Amino acid sequence: MEDSHYILELKHITKSFPGVKALDDVSFAVKPGKVHALMGENGAGKSTLMKCAFGIYQPDKGQIFVNGQPVVFSGPADALRNGIAMIHQELQPMRSLTVMENIWVGRLPYRNTLGIHFVEWKRLYKETKDLLDDLEIPIDPKAKVQTLSTSHCQLIEIARSVSYKAKIIIMDEPTSSLTEVEAELLFKLIRRLTEKGVSIIYISHKIDEILDISDDVTIMRDGQIVGDWPASELDMDAIVKRMVGREMSNRFPEKKHVPGGIKMEVRHLTSANPHSFKDVSFSLHKGEILGIGGLVGAQRTELVETIFGLRKKESGEIFIDGQNIDIHSPEDAIRSNVALLTEERRVSGIFPKISVLENITIAKQTADYSVYTNGPFIDNRKRTADADQYMKAFDIKAPGLKAEIQNLSGGNQQKAVLARWMLLTPQILILDEPTRGIDVGAKYEIYSLMEQMAQEGKAVIMISSEMPELLGMSDRIAVMCEGHLSGILDGAEATDEKVMYLASTYQPLEA
């Protein structure tokens, strides 16, 4: 049955990797001009399926049809020729080059003189300008990509797909590093593209955003298709239930903790970097989860990294348990029982090629060599005992403790890095975007851990760009705007609108 009203069809695709069957007889079809969401927990096979559609992987079995015609892709170049483009989860722009070169890389317009292909810079500029204007992307084609924000890099990637005259654009987690405002820009662009007849395959963990933007939804679990539905027939609970294959009554654990006395006070903290945050003061209570909201660029990461001693402060004081604590380095912070789960897991979280065991135990080992040693040598039994405890407690799925951590899924990596800090039994736990890019199940486990910490009377700070998480988990929400603390909301009274208002406005007080 050749349904010609589908622009892309993947039929009975099977793909195995050594040890796992990543895709098992999967069929998937996309209509022209529609946003088709592809959902599922990490490891469900979404990315593998899309890599087959884009020619990065070749399926073991099954066929691909574009406009009803069978096609075989031996590489991404073939897919691009057939009008399929993919925007990767990890954006990989060529940072040292200009926007226009990034868009037209490999296909620069040229003039052939004596057999030498000379780049036509003027035409390149004009074509880029026209393309960006048409998509209403306000970026200078001559700007170097390294000067742009993440969200702008993403828009450039999309412009690049459009420049290939792509009829199908695959977007893998496009909003995972965007704030809600930036995501809205992306959605506007997606709507413009669908009006022009372009189909979007949209992979995301953010259910509300899927319901908002997509026409059709396909849900995958364990390498198979659970089913296809029009988005209008689904709600959040229905999606979660079908993704995890079990009832999930609540997205957040029940709040049982009670905030107590003051644990930490930050007074007039100002960054040494003149472009970063200024004069930030707030307090953190025992048994409290303090959310920090704001747009990308609000300097939230810079703030917590300064508290943790990763960045230099210009002035200001930090009091812990009433004592003025001088923190100049992460070592100082760790000694004061502060832990920080950094934002970029791959950059400053995991040691990719080192075992899960060592990734979990490294901080405790560094803090005190003697805990894991027997005489001058490391005693692996002691380390294994500690690591095992958290492998079980956090339900970290790994082939074994000796496996390289880079082979784990994002959610499991995140839990392993969290275990690293939990081994130090911190009194203050700072989490910077702890659930970015990880699946629903792992998210819930991280929320549970935060709740448990708070119940034990410990203090938690969580930076989050996901509004439901910020509202759902925080006792109070501190909102930052362009390096200033623009207000602190009580969790019970906070709403989307109030947070967004504070995140986008800051009126400096006249001194």
Place this chain on the structure above:
Amino acid sequence: MNTKKINIKQILSNYALFLIMIVMIVVIGTMSPKFFSWRVLRDILMQSSTRIIVALGCLFILISGSADLSGGRTVGLTAVVAGSLAQKADYYIKFWNIPELPPIVPIFAAVLVGLIVGLLNGFTVSKLKVPAFLATLGWMMVVYGTNLLLCNKPPNNSQPLGGFLKSFTNLGSGNINGIPIIVFFALGMCIIVHILLTKTCLGREIFSVGSNPEAARVSGINVFKIQMITFAFAGACYGLAGALEAARTGSANSSYGNGYEMDAIASCIVGGCSMTGGVGSVVGVFLGVIIFNVINYGLTFIGLSSYWQWVVKGLIIIIAVAIDMRKYNTNK
């Protein structure tokens, strides 16, 4: 408010190279005013010429995101190859038993040998996936060994080669209207490479590969081909430099070119190249080479031991890179 301060900082870091050079020239010039003369300038340009050509080869490699340690020894081998083909018919230790050849032959042979070394490097890096540092280290040793074996061939028996034809040495030491011919070679190569890198599709693809090889591959660029071309071009540059080095000095032996690769890398880095690829310009490299040769020449000129040049060169590299790093790490 303090925008002025920031501007000065920016100017300092953007033009550190020019400033270092100007300060050095001024200091040397004040100590010995004769430094400001046509003869000195000509000497510095002549000494820089072969170095510039080697550094241009290196520039290609660094922009493409690789490294190349084989440059210096390739200069040595090609100097010997060129020299052996440029001897007078009646020279008493004739390397090959051949008649006198026009100078284009030794130059062409040297470039060809360099090109072959480059292709071997390129194949090892891009097909066999040996890290560039190690691949080129290995080939550097093979090239040096080959050169020692070649020089040891009877009747030469490891003696320096000499007795080159005037038509050949003229390319290295002759001049046209007072301007050394070798300088024309260097400037010509600068112009060719500049056009190639900034004006052609090939050049931009080299930048793309260096900036992000994975993105380049996904965009349909043949990364293997680009890497082969960069290494081949670099090898050809080393070959040309080798031939000119033999012509300039009127001699050649197996120790020629020793350490040139490190000088070339240093010149590129001081000239603003990034070790991680995707960044670099001919103008920067040109200035980088000139700076090192000004130090070289200037220190001797004011009567300091030439041994000092090593100390100063080392410090310049460290300062240049430290200033460069500050650009990227300002917010920490």
